[in-house]
Amino acid sequence: AQTVTQSQPEMSVQEAETVTLSCTYDTSESDYYLFWYKQPPSRQMILVIRQEAYKQQNATENRFSVNFQKAAKSFSLKISDSQLGDAAMYFCASSSGNTPLVFGKGTRLSVIA
Amino acid sequence: DAGVTQSPTHLIKTRGQQVTLRCSPKSGHDTVSWYQQALGQGPQFIFQYYEEEERQRGNFPDRFSGHQFPNYSSELNVNALLLGDSALYLCASSRWRGRTGELFFGEGSRLTVL
Numbered sequence: 001a002q003t004v005t006q007s008q009p010e011m012s013v014q015e016a017e018t019v020t021l022s023c024t025y026d027t028s029e030s031d032y033y034l035f036w037y038k039q040p041p042s043r044q045m046i047l048v049i050r051q052e053a054y055k056q057q058n059a060t061e062n063r064f065s066v067n068f069q070k071a072a073k074s075f076s077l078k079i080s081d082s083q084l085g086d087a088a089m090y091f092c093a094s095s096s097g098n099t100p101l102v103f104g105k106g107t108r109l110s111v112i113a
Numbered sequence: 114d115a116g117v118t119q120s121p122t123h124l125i126k127t128r129g130q131q132v133t134l135r136c137s138p139k140s141g142h143d144t145v146s147w148y149q150q151a152l153g154q155g156p157q158f159i160f161q162y163y164e165e166e167e168r169q170r171g172n173f174p175d176r177f178s179g180h181q182f183p184n185y186s187s188e189l190n191v192n193a194l195l196l197g198d199s200a201l202y203l204c205a206s207s208r209w210r211g212r213t214g215e216l217f218f219g220e221g222s223r224l225t226v227l
Binding site (some may be wrong): 044091099 | 155156161
């Protein structure tokens with residue numbers, strides 16, 4: 001079974017600053033994938049970034065990047081140059097490929113102007 | 114290009130009633146998954162449909178059932194509603210042979226059970 005833990009229920013960041021959201025996971029699979037999804041107040045979940053566990057290079061998508069520490073089973077999300085539109089719930093999730101996504105409880109990010 | 118659409122947006126039911134939620138997947142997608150998101154929690158997987166068959170199921174009782182139609186749209190049915198069924202129900206679509214975990218979500222159906 002896979003588990004995903006997000007230990008920060010809430011975080012805040014000043015506009016234009018950088019923030020890091022934490023996530024740890026556990027899985028017995030050797031082949032798995034990790035994700036960060038964003039859920040704005042409109043409620044539609046959006047995929048932010050995706051990481052294949054077999055890739056050592058950390059994934060990046062514009063202002064979003066991850067720090068994937070496979071041995072520590074850690075998968076944090078860094079948001080650079082934070083914008084007001086980044087305010088949302090962020091969910092860390094994992095999948096072993098043929099299993100459905102398992103989500104953490106989420107971190108609510110506030111962006112302060 | 115229409116994304117994932119769900120209906121109704123909000124609904125209120127009483128204990129013991131039955132509810133049907135509907136989902137139309139994103140154009141080009143053939144797989145539909147349903148998730149339940151309780152207040153303050155992450156989404157929990159209910160089941161997944163592909164080729165009109167339930168392919169995977171999460172830890173939900175038989176009161177939760179579904180269907181997929183030839184046009185790939187899907188329904189989620191919940192019978193004998195309990196107070197604990199109050200939640201946001203999310204539909205997500207994908208390609209069966211697409212990239213793992215790349216789901217497109219609808220805005221959800223907010224169910225309140227009184």
